[in-house]
Amino acid sequence: MITVENLRKQFGANEVLKDISTTIREQEVVCVIGPSGSGKSTFLRCLNLLEEVTSGKVIIGEVEVTSPKTNIDELRTNVGMVFQQFNLFPHLTVLENIMLAPKHIRKLSKTDNEKKALELLGKVGLSQKKDAYPEQLSGGQQQRVAIARALAMNPSVMLFDEPTSALDPEMVGEVLQVMKNLAHEGITMIVVTHEMGFAREVADRVIFMDGGYIVEEGTPEDLFQNTRHERTKAFLGKVL
């Protein structure tokens, strides 16, 4: 489904991703963990080219993302993304946020679009908030709307960039629950997270990154119980 080959990313002289290669299977849920500055968010953002790649290859499905010939807008409709800061559009209602991309990219009819949007809102448990503006919602609610918005284009991959890091502790659970449900539906998910509980419970595979490298990857059991690398042990020792 997703192949990453020798991915490098430099910001000026600062090499953030040094040599990343991995493969993600269809329907796989992958959690990326690691200390801050380890490059995990940059890695995620390279997958849909929110960051320009310095060198290396990213292939999603049949499309080589990193090829200059790729229509990146079209690729992105297939890759949903959820941000730490939610980034809902504040001038639009919840429903309009979800309907925006399908309306202007897929040219979906208003009836179909609204039906789909309401269905997605139901899925994240916010049907009653359809006419609210983002500002009127709690952080957890905003993030659930952001997930619904990303799902509206029917992506085959969902990227989550620390989706619960900006939330008050009591709201983390509701967002993780929505993500768990998604995982069970079989959508391919890559989640950059500090929620070790979520990684342990939901992930098919956990990737530990440090210093721009993938240090260790494996099933949650491998990584959390049978940790091989010292650096991983040190990190887990601090966060668990």
Add this chain to the structure above:
Amino acid sequence: MDSSWQVILDALPLLLEGTVVTLKIVVISLMFAMVIGLISGLMSTSLNRLLRLVASLYVDIIRGTPLLVQVYFIYFGLPVFLDMRIPAMTAGIIAVSLNAGAYISEIFRAGIESIGKGQHEAARSLGLSRFKTMWLVVLPQATRRMIPTFVNQFIITIKDTSLLSAIGIAELTQSGEIIVSANFRAFEIWGTVGVFYLIIIVLLSRASRFIERRYAIR
């Protein structure tokens, strides 16, 4: 000698005519200026260096020279160069449009730049093109923030049109000039002309407060 009130009363028809001309110039010029300003503002936030350079040259030249010089240049200077006559009204509207357009360009640029990177990224990650992101996500938010600054610029432009009296356009100030030169009642006439501008501008700023409240982002 007529009483002050009689003088003002007699002057009203001509002053009202002048007011209509002023409003006509303002409305037409500001419509052009908004279009010019939007295009130039978008150019100055573009990734293309050439577009940015053109926009910044335009803004620098207009902001770096007095409006009166611009008016004279377009009305007296350009016809010599182009070997064609430009009617005063046309020249006046061109000058005011270009002038206000440069300032409005900067308002658009600042407004666009005030919208955070996260909004761009969220829109682009949904698959919206750069243009659609600007048009559907960034500009609607930016424009709301810009309303008070726009109104400020509109007010300045309304007052700037008085400079067009220098090329003989019978707008409000020129009407006052004509009346005073006939009746020498400077106190009454310039006082009344001032009140006319004041009324236009106060009405505009009241209207803008209403619009601001109406379109506030909740």
